[in-house]
Amino acid sequence: MLQLQIIRQDRDGVKKRLAVKYFAELGVVDKVLELDDQRKKLQLEFDNIQAKINTSSKEIGQLMAKGEKENAERLKQQVTSLKASLQPINNKLSETERELQNELVKLPNLPSQKVPLGKTPEDNVIIREGGNKPKLPAGAKPHWELIKQYDIVDFETGAKITGSGFPLYKGKGAKLQRALIQYFLDYNTAAGYTEYLPPFMVNETTAFGTGQLPDKEGQMYYMQTDNFYMIPTSEVPLTNIYRDEILKDADLPMKLTAYSPCFRREAGSFGKDVRGLNRVHQFEKVEIVQIVHPDTSYETHEEMVDHVEKLVQSLDLPYRILNLCGGDMSFASALTYDFEVYSAAQDKWLEVSSVSNFETFQTNRMKIRFKDTNGKSQLVHSLNGSSLALPRILACLLENNQSDEGIKLPLILHPYFGDSMLRN
RNA sequence: GGAAAGAUGCCGGAGUGGUUGAACGGGACGGUCUCGAAAACCGUUUCCCGAUGGAAAUCGGGACGAGGGUUCGAAUCCCUCUCUUUCCGCCA
Incomplete structure (x- = not known):
């Protein structure tokens, strides 16, 4: 499997090398990068919401320890709604990761510079x-x-x-x-x-x-x-x-x-x-x-x-x-x-x-x-x-x-x- | 095939719901000491993703066999699977 990093760094170079292998579906390269971008965006969204949930959860723990039940309950409700909003993002993220993987495995290895040109x-x-x-x-x-x-x-x-x-x-x-x-x-x-x-x-x-x-x-x-x-x-x-x-x-x-x-x-x-x-x-x-x-x-x-x-x-x-x-x-x-x-x-x-x-x-x-x-x-x-x-x-x-x-x-x-x- | 127990960091091994990425011990690495070494003492030691940055770094998210679930919160509770060990059966 090609390293994503290499594709990110040099999309056109990768395509050129793949052409040496007569790999026809060069669109896969673009698809991979597109999915990668999408993945990063979703990841960021997910992380931000999850971070809020994590801090709130800790707070709830502290409130409970202090016996402030009402405040804790209020926070719980907030977290519950945050979690609900996280769900679709999480689904989208895993799906994107899966798709990315599926595309990535379609790409053959890049031939080295020592490989002679030719088809048969x-x-x-x-x-x-x-x-x-x-x-x-x-x-x-x-x-x-x-x-x-x-x-x-x-x-x-x-x-x-x-x-x-x-x-x-x-x-x-x-x-x-x-x-x-x-x-x-x-x-x-x-x-x-x-x-x-x-x-x-x-x-x-x-x-x-x-x-x-x-x-x-x-x-x-x-x-x-x-x-x-x-x-x-x-x-x-x-x-x-x-x-x-x-x-x-x-x-x-x-x-x-x-x-x-x-x-x-x-x-x-x-x-x-x-x-x-x-x-x-x-x-x-x-x-x-x-x-x-x-x-x-x-x-x-x-x-x-x-x-x-x-x-x-x-x-x-x-x-x-x-x-x-x-x-x-x-x-x-x-x-x-x-x-x-x-x-x-x-x-x-x-x-x-x-x-x-x-x-x-x-x-x-x-x-x-x-x-x-x-x-x-x-x-x-x-x-x-x-x-x-x-x-x-x-x-x-x-x-x-x-x-x-x-x-x-x-x-x-x-x-x-x-x-x-x-x-x- | 049947029964039971278990799976935590480089290794051993704690941890049964709330700063536990993880006690303690060992190993490895660095330092002090030494002519040098050992011992002793001090310190450092997981990985993945993302954000900012030239980089060092800083911040956020995730990972305690794998995958699901419960919960505001899971290494810790529940379910499924995989593997390991022991006993029984079978057997090269």
């Missing part, structure tokens, strides 16, 4: 590329065939148990997942991230905090009986750890990591991209989150990108890093770099990580603050990134490293997997 994924800017695309032998197979060949993921049985998009990992496939999770977590904790294992379902307030609600209900699985949502990423529970807290300057940065399964309904996405492991409803992911001082969040962003890049490099996969353009980035983000790995047999780039700076967009919703050196509290910045999402990594490992003997695994995974190759 074609406008994303490639920051870096790394690794070498393998030369695959003739007859190389896409991962969905290799999966069958090595009998490591069973989609049909997953569909039988649950539904399509719920893969059932089996044997070496299950073990490789475990190995990757273990490695990613080790890698993150070695860099100073504290490991968590969070709840996989969250309540409404938590889902609101990171920006999943309102409006994105359709993307999450929902438990009606208990009013819980299955997490689409562990970013949601992790960032909410500090909801409604005021941290100490010295506590920053907070660095958190967690493995979790991620549940996504992927409503509205179907077609050719859903083949195999490219897009599924449940997948494994290790996430990193940082809560940082507002002055350093862009340095932190670079640091996190660097962290993820080295992780991808350690897997010997060809990759590229994209700076997402205004039209392609998410509602809550101020700057997003996507990591894609090259899936050779499909000849496709697959997104495996998305590292974003949310500035105060999430922390304003969650009221995560810190005391600065002057003792004033201000909002911290939040960032997160995947490190990494597993299915597409697996798809690339399978496709890029296939050979007659088996799937060659990157060196770093050998101790985790217990073998240098995935074989039949």
Whole structure:
């Protein structure tokens, strides 16, 4: 949620930045300011009357103590009529506050100055590329065939148990997942991230905090009986750890990591991209989150990108890093770099990580603050990134490293997997 | 799932209708003392909204789990909800 203060200070600037995201309803900005003015006026009116009521009430107490019952009764009547006049103002005030909130949450985060202009994924800017695309032998197979060949993921049985998009990992496939999770977590904790294992379902307030609600209900699985949502990423529970807290300057940065399964309904996405492991409803992911001082969040962003890049490099996969353009980035983000790995047999780039700076967009919703050196509290910045999402990594490992003997695994995974190759 | 108790500031913990934003203790911070530290002593320590002001600040309103209600006045009384603890049941 955008900070009201920023909108007040620079209405036109805000509109300009929103236009970079192709946000069409710029009238919301004016509406917000209008409601804000109205709110302030009502607040002032309310406060003045309430102040009178408060002083009179104290007086009544004193009169009663002195035994001046008649005077007390007279004052009581005055207060009663004051209260009656306060009622409609109070109603109007709460309604205005509600409306203001409803408008405010419609506004996406402002893209930072680093965000490239553009509307579609074609406008994303490639920051870096790394690794070498393998030369695959003739007859190389896409991962969905290799999966069958090595009998490591069973989609049909997953569909039988649950539904399509719920893969059932089996044997070496299950073990490789475990190995990757273990490695990613080790890698993150070695860099100073504290490991968590969070709840996989969250309540409404938590889902609101990171920006999943309102409006994105359709993307999450929902438990009606208990009013819980299955997490689409562990970013949601992790960032909410500090909801409604005021941290100490010295506590920053907070660095958190967690493995979790991620549940996504992927409503509205179907077609050719859903083949195999490219897009599924449940997948494994290790996430990193940082809560940082507002002055350093862009340095932190670079640091996190660097962290993820080295992780991808350690897997010997060809990759590229994209700076997402205004039209392609998410509602809550101020700057997003996507990591894609090259899936050779499909000849496709697959997104495996998305590292974003949310500035105060999430922390304003969650009221995560810190005391600065002057003792004033201000909002911290939040960032997160995947490190990494597993299915597409697996798809690339399978496709890029296939050979007659088996799937060659990157060196770093050998101790985790217990073998240098995935074989039949 | 059943029963009972409880939820107060950074923490512990008082407070059962009228200067209680909140006693007391602890912690943290600042100061005195000390070569330095400890101890002791003194002091400071919640947050949100608004008005005036350049700012420091001053003033007003709100917040004692959340939301409603009673009352001139609520941390204190009533209702609903959430959570915690203990006991019973069930159980990985």
